[in-house]
Amino acid sequence: RDGIAAHWQYKEKQGFDEKSGAAFAWLRKLVEEQKNIKDPDEFMESVRIELFPGEVYVFSPRGDVLALPKGATPVDFAYAIHTEVGHQCTGAKVDGRMVPLRYELQTGQRVEIITSPNHQPSKDWLSFVKSAKARSRLRQFIKAEERKLSLALGREMCDKILRRHHASLKKYMTSDEMKKAVRELGYKTTDDLIAGVGYGKVTPLQVARYFLPKLENEEEKETLVTRLKQRIRGKKERSGILVRGLDDILVRFGNCCSPLPGDPVVGYITRGQGVTVHRTSCRHALSMDPERRIELEWAPGAEDYYPVKIHVLCHDRMGLLANITAAISQGGANILGASVSTRADKRADCYFTVSVSGADHLENVIKSVKKIRHVITVSRLAA
Structure with a gap:
């Protein structure tokens, strides 16, 4: 073992510095731990597991070894076998016992997939599968x-x-x-x-x-009426959003990002539910099916108010909460909800849901709160 390392070092014409010495020490330890393994294939598989800790290695019922990303589930395993096996997967057994489809597989386990020819995959599976093949299929x-x-x-x-x-x-x-x-x-x-x-x-x-x-x-009459309105109406109130090419469509706002007038926005079409508005930076918007995205713009002169959440990190002192709420109210924003929690280091997290007319209005409110003594940071929350 030492001979191989020394030969390589000789061929490279390098000395044994601290970094290479640590690497060779790791290699000696690895070989030492596997010295009792007689089967060369088993030895290589063991070394591979050591070299690639980000993968798990599981067995099929026939004894085949499959490499999957760490955290992979029976669904990932099913798609690794065949796309149709993945689509028709209804359950799984690991080492002979039934497990949930979101169960995280561990190296060395034997996995058996239960299928049904009439079964179809669930969209929810995308929330827990880890392999690129499973996500793609x-x-x-x-x-x-x-x-x-x-x-x-x-x-x-x-x-x-x-x-x-x-x-x-x-x-x-x-x-x-x-x-x-x-x-x-x-x-x-x-x-x-x-x-x-x-x-x-x-x-x-x-x-x-x-x-x-x-x-x-x-x-033409419908389009003219819509142009005169200059905005699309939801079921109960004006949305302030213009959807290019569509008239009188229901518009909803994503709770995940709470878009405000002035924010760059994009829409996502859902059958029977109209258009959901997201900020373009929203992680949900980035993962949308491109075919269901639609261009949106804010209607000029929108006068509606929109809810948004902010987080204030501050030093915990008497009267500070009153100072913050006063600054928000004086800034023309209505407080819809609030919660406060304190930390062991005498700091406090204050969460507010406020109603503002747009991104500029929110920015002015945040600036006012930042001026308060003992306020550390003020930030807009994505959700």
């Missing part, structure tokens, strides 16, 4: 399923509006009018366009007017 499946549903919904929506005028979508599927609609509305195929209706990116009226010219005036 899950996303592909979910995207394909969502497209199928959106295609069916788009057909139904277009048919519904056409039936009111004694026509049907089937009649126009291969028509020149459909080709023109596909081209002018920016799609590659007819199915892409119809799925776009299901996703909410295009209205069925926009498509139907290519087949029934008499609907042209009807759409």
